[in-house]
Amino acid sequence: MNSFDVIVIGGGPGGCAMALDLNRRGYNVALCDQAKFPRDKVCGEFISPGADPILEQLGVLNAIEALTPKRLKGVAISSYESAEMVIDYPLSTGSELRPTSLSVPRYQLDALFLKQVQSAGVKVFEQHKVTDFIFNDGCVAGVQGWDETKTSFSMTCKVVVDAGGRNAASLRKFSLKRESKGRSKIAFSAHWQGVRLPEDYCYMHISRPGYTGISSVGNGRANVVLVVEGSALTSAKTENPETFYHRVLMQNCRRSKMVESGERVEPVRSVASLAFAVKPVPCGGLILVGDATGFIDPFTGEGIYLSLRSSQLAGEVIHAGFENSNFSKNFLSVYDQRRQQEFRRKFLLSRVLQWLIYNRPFCNRVMKSLSSNRGLAETLVGVIGDILPAEKVVSLEFLSKLLFGTLKGDEILDLTKVLK
Numbered sequence: 001m002n003s004f005d006v007i008v009i010g011g012g013p014g015g016c017a018m019a020l021d022l023n024r025r026g027y028n029v030a031l032c033d034q035a036k037f038p039r040d041k042v043c044g045e046f047i048s049p050g051a052d053p054i055l056e057q058l059g060v061l062n063a064i065e066a067l068t069p070k071r072l073k074g075v076a077i078s079s080y081e082s083a084e085m086v087i088d089y090p091l092s093t094g095s096e097l098r099p100t101s102l103s104v105p106r107y108q109l110d111a112l113f114l115k116q117v118q119s120a121g122v123k124v125f126e127q128h129k130v131t132d133f134i135f136n137d138g139c140v141a142g143v144q145g146w147d148e149t150k151t152s153f154s155m156t157c158k159v160v161v162d163a164g165g166r167n168a169a170s171l172r173k174f175s176l177k178r179e180s181k182g183r184s185k186i187a188f189s190a191h192w193q194g195v196r197l198p199e200d201y202c203y204m205h206i207s208r209p210g211y212t213g214i215s216s217v218g219n220g221r222a223n224v225v226l227v228v229e230g231s232a233l234t235s236a237k238t239e240n241p242e243t244f245y246h247r248v249l250m251q252n253c254r255r256s257k258m259v260e261s262g263e264r265v266e267p268v269r270s271v272a273s274l275a276f277a278v279k280p281v282p283c284g285g286l287i288l289v290g291d292a293t294g295f296i297d298p299f300t301g302e303g304i305y306l307s308l309r310s311s312q313l314a315g316e317v318i319h320a321g322f323e324n325s326n327f328s329k330n331f332l333s334v335y336d337q338r339r340q341q342e343f344r345r346k347f348l349l350s351r352v353l354q355w356l357i358y359n360r361p362f363c364n365r366v367m368k369s370l371s372s373n374r375g376l377a378e379t380l381v382g383v384i385g386d387i388l389p390a391e392k393v394v395s396l397e398f399l400s401k402l403l404f405g406t407l408k409g410d411e412i413l414d415l416t417k418v419l420k
């Protein structure tokens with residue numbers, strides 16, 4: 001039986017970053033993915049500028065730049081067909097250049113990332129689906145599953161990292177998923193050619209029954225993502241998803257102006273996109289990173305950054321585990337604490353923004369506040385882009401400025417409800 005120091009499940013950004021990190025620390029790492037790469041993924045495809053230093057540290061940034069991706073300057077937001085408000089990422093201290101976000105097709109990005117992992121010396125097993133875990137003394141000590149020829153495989157290790165995304169094997173095995181109480185969402189995406197985008201921004205158009213994110217991904221292509229509440233598709237009854245996607249895109253005059261001159265160049269892909277939280281792992285020998293740790297609705301587009309960053313945090317704790325020969329549940333729980341401490345406010349912000357965009361009067365109010373206060377707008381986009389800490393905006397004072405332009409006594413009560 002193959003034996004490794006660490007087995008990583010999943011070759012998305014979280015799994016690849018994890019494998020590279022541990023490989024650099026000198027560990028013998030294997031990575032299994034059920035897919036054959038290149039494989040595609042429904043995604044807005046822009047990566048928070050905060051991810052650049054992590055990608056550089058992992059040694060993959062230059063290779064990504066060689067794909068000639070687009071660099072976006074920030075976001076342009078339109079609320080219920082209002083004119084788009086353009087917001088640049090804010091200048092960071094000590095720099096004269098404003099940060100930008102990479103925008104690159106996942107089909108290319110993930111395949112490149114996995115190739116880098118393989119070149120670094122990680123043993124990569126594509127088309128290997130992990131279906132169960134091997135246990136030793138109540139701790140996870142390996143994985144087993146099926147390869148592309150339906151032959152079973154098993155491997156042992158000291159610690160398993162599950163980076164299997166929203167349907168990760170450990171979420172099922174240990175019943176860890178806590179579905180959100182919110183309404184279910186469905187996301188559609190497709191690449192287009194000839195879309196008329198005025199500048200290099202991610203264009204977010206908010207309106208009923210959902211919102212779109214449109215951005216150039218380089219090489220003359222634009223990614224057009226639509227996210228709607230599940231009920232919108234159900235009430236469309238017999239309409240097929242592709243017709244639905246086109247109809248809803250064209251319903252909003254702002255975005256129809258952008259895409260009407262273009263042509264969709266691939267089939268529309270869709271994914272149910274319900275937010276969920278995850279309970280703590282009940283045993284030692286197992287750590288979760290990336291989307292497997294929970295998922296927030298993609299409006300703020302930062303899942304890739306969170307996957308990379310959670311892998312960094314996990315790398316530190318796993319390294320300490322090797323130094324102390326300790327992969328107990330207790331020892332590894334430090335990782336959960338650090339991750340929650342760092343991401344808690346970001347998740348809260350995302351929840352507040354989700355609530356705001358589906359509430360037309362509030363959404364319009366926020367747009368009004370942002371357009372009359374550039375500093376406020378850039379700070380918000382800086383936090384969303386992971387270049388400013390979430391503490392900057394997750395406060396009653398900031399949120400009330402967003403909603404009311406100033407702090408109003410009796411309205412604080414409503415905000416307190418949202419923040420709970």
Ligand SMILES: Cc1cc2nc3c(=O)[nH]c(=O)nc-3n(C[C@H](O)[C@H](O)[C@H](O)COP(=O)(O)OP(=O)(O)OC[C@H]3O[C@@H](n4cnc5c(N)ncnc54)[C@H](O)[C@@H]3O)c2cc1C
Nearest residue numbers: 010012013014034044045130164165187290291301303304
């Ligand atoms: C509509 C939408 C738009 C989004 N837009 C953005 C955006 O613009 N920017 C952004 O940063 N994020 C965005 N996200 C979020 C982003 O896509 C995810 O956060 C990111 O892909 C998570 O990376 P990951 O490595 O954790 O998981 P994934 O990328 O999902 O990778 C998981 C991998 O694990 C493999 N796997 C799963 N189970 C097994 C198994 N049992 N055995 C072996 N392999 C397995 C899968 O094949 C897959 O390759 C969006 C998400 C959605 C739904």
